[in-house]
Amino acid sequence: MRGLAFWFYFTGVIYVIAGMAFGIHLSATHDYTLAPVHAHLNLIGWVTMGLFGLYYHAVPSASEGILAKIHFAVATIGLWVIIPGIVFAIQQKGETLAKLGSVLTLGSMILFLIVVFRSRDRVMA
Numbered sequence: 026m027r028g029l030a031f032w033f034y035f036t037g038v039i040y041v042i043a044g045m046a047f048g049i050h051l052s053a054t055h056d057y058t059l060a061p062v063h064a065h066l067n068l069i070g071w072v073t074m075g076l077f078g079l080y081y082h083a084v085p086s087a088s089e090g091i092l093a094k095i096h097f098a099v100a101t102i103g104l105w106v107i108i109p110g111i112v113f114a115i116q117q118k119g120e121t122l123a124k125l126g127s128v129l130t131l132g133s134m135i136l137f138l139i140v141v142f143r144s145r146d147r148v149m150a
């Protein structure tokens with residue numbers, strides 16, 4: 026695995042390590058207020074990013090061109106915005122970051138839809 030596939034997968038593993046550590050913190054403190062933060066870090070950061078990585082690994086030509094790079098950038102920025110955004114929303118300190126992160130994260134999935142559609146006739150590696 027290399028290129029964009031590697032970076033999606035590699036950063037996904039970093040996010041799940043952080044997410045698991047945060048899950049242990051939730052258990053240790055018996056304070057589950059921020060459990061949705063843990064869930065979204067693992068599900069967007071690990072499951073979603075990891076699936077993107079596996080797709081780009083299976084269809085390497087899909088990562089050629091600027092669109093796939095923009096996809097990685099938007100997905101990464103979206104995660105880094107939505108995670109503190111959920112923290113702030115739960116702590117009732119404002120919802121702006123959560124909204125922005127949500128739109129960016131949705132946007133990254135729409136970009137992925139375009140990438141997948143444009144690569145429909147390309148063969149698996």
Ligand code: HEM
Pocket residue numbers: 041044045046048049051052057060061063064067068071072
């Ligand atoms: C070391 C690994 C992990 C630990 C220690 C851990 C711990 C926890 C804890 C303590 C909770 C809160 C339970 C409660 O509210 O009663 C939780 C909830 C949750 N976890 Fe994990 N977890 C781990 C890994 C994962 C992974 C890998 C995923 C997903 C890929 C995940 C997804 C979720 C989800 C969806 C919830 C529900 C959140 C909610 O109710 O808002 N967890 N986890």
